Amino acid sequence: MRKDSKENPQKKPTLPEVGQWPDKLAMPALIGGAVFTTVGFLLAFLYAGPVNGAAVDGVEVINGELVGNVLLLSQKIFYFHMPLGIASFIAIGFAVYYAIRYLRSKEVRFDTCSRICMEVGLVFVVGTMVTGDLWTRFEWGVWWTWDPRLTTYLILTLLIIAYFVLRSALKEPERRASYASVVAILAGIDVPICYGITRLVPSSLHPVIIRESGMTPDMVIALMFCMIGMMLVAYAFYRIRFRQVRIAERTQALKERLEDFE
């Protein structure tokens, strides 16, 4: 098996391709994502009402608890927190998908795809952690609590970091790609756990919004704008970074080919 890595360059003279048609979508997706997220931001504050139709001037009673201005306003973080979280799940889901494709085909391209999905995932995971932490501070009055959702998400963050630590500790490209793919798949198991933990462990402080308590239509609209915006931004990040990495790989391959001629 290890012999392959030495034979490959001669056996496969194809250069890494770059500049396929989806590259053209990257910039429109980025601009569209920025527009959608901005509109979602404005909608969240100007259009969507506070939870259960409460007014923001003064104190309201929600589910038998007194809720003040700060809490009602801090709920607006939700419109960014949840789309960021969902986008991070999707990015890691794609990382797992490409990892499986890499293991099946052993094509370097899929390893690159998987790695870049992880990078995009890391950006969004960190975003989710930051927004979530701000929210935790205002909503629950603490900076951190070992709530199941928080905990599983924290370990997802740690797993992504571990993925990059592992990559940096391996020199041989082929072995690195295989190991990284395996770790990506193992890390991906945490995504459904993190997603489903609020359903499995009812004590969780995160509500099951979609099925249970529900949102008013104005909230859904604002959320959808943010959600679509974040997805587009994530896709744009992925595609731009992919193009950059592929150009670097192609340059490297061209250099090696030139050296062979000399």
Place this chain on the structure above:
Amino acid sequence: MNRKRPSAWQQYKTLLKKDLQREFRTKEMVTSMGIYAILVLIIFGASLGQSATADTIVKISGGLLWVLIVFTGLLGLNRSFSYEKEQSCLEGILLVPMDRSVIYLAKATSNLVFLLAVEVIAIPLYYFFFLTASAPSETFLYMLIPLFVGTVGISGVGTILSTITVNTRGRDVILAVLLIPLIFPLLYAGVSATGAMIVGADGCWDTFTVSLALAAGYDVVMLLVSWVLYDYVVSA
């Protein structure tokens, strides 16, 4: 002469026997892990002996036992592949035309056996040092079930990870960095199940069954995925 190819079961037995035989001769793993476990207990003693009451220790025992198992397990897993590497033993095994997942199962079993052997020493010692001051609850012995389920998970996931990390630079750190987050759900469920049984309060059976089901489900998923992926790891 028997020319039939050996069955997977026979291969499994041979590989397991090789690991156990080596251990019986050198007694390297169990001694080092056992001493390490006792040292962890001494650190517990230093940190709890002065201020914690017997009651508090009972409440946090679930967590402490798991700290003990995870750290001892890490030590053992770090070594489990390093000696395969030293004499190129792994390459020899890979030359044999057989299903790679058999190697995984044999290796995971031997790691499990070593870890269990250490637990057999360390858990009674833990009881002796920390829990004799308070009367055990009626459900006390049931805590062995989540501990076993957790040990299976740790050795199963740890085996595939230590195969990965044995080839990396700074492998001890990377194994810890990968293993601890990966087994966290198991740890979370295991601590709550063990703790519920040691404390034995009202409604502890509800917590116990839910947590144990989570831990067991996690074991099944993780072991299956590791079993499938092992071929890609060991032959890379």
